[in-house]
Amino acid sequence: METLNDAAPKLRLRGVRKEFVLPRTGERTVALEEIDLDVKRGEFLCIVGPSGCGKTTILNMIAGLTAPTGGSLEIDGKPIDGPGAERGVVFQDYALFPWKTVWENIEFGPRYRKGSALAKSQRDERVRHFIDLVALNGAENKYPYELSGGMRQRCAFARALANDPDVLLMDEPFAALDAQTRVILQEELLRIWGETGARDERRTVVFITHGIDEAVFLANRIVVMGSHPGRIREIKTVDLPRPRKPEMRASAAFQELVEHIWQLIRDEAYAATVKA
């Protein structure tokens, strides 16, 4: 098991609440209640839970795209009050700019970010580096519609990384991909995250997924959420050694953890399915 620095969390959520007002009836619904969560520096944290438990809402609040109804969110001890380049987001639908090529999409942050002072040559070097890193060589001048789902996902990932964020927020990034591509990208994600490198060079990752095995394979810790209202049920530490290997998926420890988490959310997942 790896030990992580507990002293100063990268992200701190205290008593975070989110209520929505239904536009038709004016009725208030509690989407999230009293979320307390510390995300450690360099940690890979996964959030799992049934549909409608507010996973994405938490991510959007950390990203600064949604304001909480109550409570506080901090990054490095400073309150979050809007989006910022230090928190990169990889969206589930990729959100690539359709009129920009792969190269231009990845260049977007370094080029247009407020206060970015990179010269063109530095920018080119950086874009080249991340294109190599996500293996998109040869697709630089393609438009998003010309790419496969896996390539779009890599491009969105490279776009977020090229902006050099401290924290990477990923909202079910592999959900739309086929099973094989998903498994390959999971391994690639860990490699790019720096699993094999020095621990203090890793970015902090908050990764939302509905795949329990995906969460166990990737995470240091897994936040298991419940719904109605959205809340944290349990936080599980994943004791598997790093670097993670594909064969670990078959191990007893891996399967036990998957089963444990599945038990936690099963009833609510069934309820959500039947209701839907």
Add this chain to the structure above:
Amino acid sequence: MTRVISSSLLRAAVLPVGLLVLWQLVVMFGTPSRRAPMPTHVVEAAWALIGSGDLPLALIQSFGRVLAGFAWAAALALVLGALMGTYRAVDRSLDPLVESFRSIAPIALLPLAILWFGTGTPAAAFIVGYAAFFPMIVNTIHGVKSVDPQLIRAARTLGVDRLTILRTVVLPGALPYIFVGARLALGVAWTSIIAAELAVGAKAGGGGTGGIGQMMFVFYAYSVDLNGIIVCMISVGVVALVIDRGLRRLEQWMLPWKR
């Protein structure tokens, strides 16, 4: 393959060619009037008008006015449309104004235009611009509103400020709709320039205001040359087609990401 194309072309040409022949025969043998236009005379008139340079010059004059009118209208419509598409308050206060003016035909502004600007290019550009403004602004608003909000969110999380987002995300995202607006706008601009020039010509008594509409007026009111009028009508159609195809080309070139 080529045989298929040529035979379908042949079939498509049968009716128009047949009608032209019929027209020619009816005029030659069926009417006593020497003034009635017929295809051979129209071709002769066209040849003469092109050869003398009168027809190209008139078309260029009219087209120049269309561009002038379109330019000011497009600039205004882009700015206002972007504001209306972005800010709900601006939309609410300007929308009734735009919608009520939209139903006033451009030609209805002719008396005002002539009183204010005389019978020259400014009056024509005013009317043409007025006609072009509405399709342009309506499509710009629609385009700005239909930009995927997720793309704006993505740009915000990359640390890009709102003004830069307007330039780098909202405008490119709205561009396909803006192109539709521009095509419609140039279409109505070209339609209304003819009407405007016809009317301006009538008022000025055939003075030197030029343009294709005025050329038609001269044929109508002075030389009573029906063949010439038909040449003008055909050239108006041809120019409209060229404008539309040109814009489609420009669109394909500027929006390579649109399939």
